[in-house]
Amino acid sequence: MTTDVPLLFADGIVRRDAQRGQTLLQQTTFVLRAGERVAITGPSGSGKSVFLRALALLDPIDAGRILWHGAPLVRAAIPRYRRGVAYIRQRPALIDGSVEDNLRYPFDLRAYRDARFDRARAARLAMQAGRGEDFLGKRASELSGGEAQIAALIRVLQLAPEVLLLDEPTASLDPASSRAIEALVQAWFDTAPRAHASIWVSHDPEQAARMSERHLTMRAGVLAEHTTVRRDADQRDVADLRRESRP
Numbered sequence: 001m002t003t004d005v006p007l008l009f010a011d012g013i014v015r016r017d018a019q020r021g022q023t024l025l026q027q028t029t030f031v032l033r034a035g036e037r038v039a040i041t042g043p044s045g046s047g048k049s050v051f052l053r054a055l056a057l058l059d060p061i062d063a064g065r066i067l068w069h070g071a072p073l074v075r076a077a078i079p080r081y082r083r084g085v086a087y088i089r090q091r092p093a094l095i096d097g098s099v100e101d102n103l104r105y106p107f108d109l110r111a112y113r114d115a116r117f118d119r120a121r122a123a124r125l126a127m128q129a130g131r132g133e134d135f136l137g138k139r140a141s142e143l144s145g146g147e148a149q150i151a152a153l154i155r156v157l158q159l160a161p162e163v164l165l166l167d168e169p170t171a172s173l174d175p176a177s178s179r180a181i182e183a184l185v186q187a188w189f190d191t192a193p194r195a196h197a198s199i200w201v202s203h204d205p206e207q208a209a210r211m212s213e214r215h216l217t218m219r220a221g222v223l224a225e226h227t228t229v230r231r232d233a234d235q236r237d238v239a240d241l242r243r244e245s246r247p
């Protein structure tokens with residue numbers, strides 16, 4: 001049987017802290033399909049960021065493998081993977097200069113040399129977050145926390161990722177800014193609802209409900225799915241995916 005190839009397949013991934021001899025993420029198998037919006041909730045320190053950072057290739061995994069569009073990630077595929085799978089952190093890092101300088105910055109990188117900064121597109125994205133065109137001219141150092149996160153999200157969205165890994169992007173923001181971030185992510189998803197997928201880590205159950213249809217919890221490094229129907233389906237799929245992706 002041929003399975004729909006998922007965007008992302010984490011096959012038994014593990015993260016350890018070698019120094020302290022602790023397992024931060026227990027062996028985790030997780031399938032993310034195009035069109036899925038996933039939320040992960042769970043107590044502080046349970047490993048939600050560890051999991052997302054492993055998926056984003058920000059930290060090395062100690063066991064298992066990650067498949068992207070059905071193919072194991074080899075070194076040569078990593079730049080494309082990073083382009084397709086974007087990680088949004090709680091506290092954005094912006095460079096000195098204007099918002100526009102920040103939005104132009106990725107296009108100086110080798111991975112995006114085929115792409116060009118599109119000011120009209122950036123302005124449209126700013127509008128989706130309720131910001132006027134003057135937003136692009138603002139100094140990054142003078143932005144509020146919410147505005148800085150909006151700028152960081154626009155910087156990612158203009159590069160057209162397929163998957164967003166959102167690591168509590170609104171945790172320290174006021175409600176209006178949180179809604180602006182949600183609106184931006186929703187608009188991005190709606191541009192290609194059958195091709196995009198997101199994982200949103202949140203402490204806010206209402207936000208998790210708004211921004212996802214599929215809910216998982218993390219507890220002490222163990223990721224659990226909420227619905228048993230889904231779990232059974234995924235277990236069958238995982239067996240097929242492993243067979244199809246050998247070696």
Ligand SMILES: Nc1ncnc2c1ncn2[C@@H]1O[C@H](COP(=O)(O)OP(=O)(O)OP(=O)(O)O)[C@@H](O)[C@H]1O
Pocket residue numbers: 017024042043044045046047048049050051059218
């Ligand atoms: N690079 C690392 N090296 C060692 N330990 C780490 C590393 N990253 C995270 N940890 C530890 O792993 C555990 C899980 O951290 P993580 O940041 O994933 O929690 P979280 O569920 O995202 O929590 P929060 O909701 O507070 O953000 C914590 O005990 C943390 O100290």
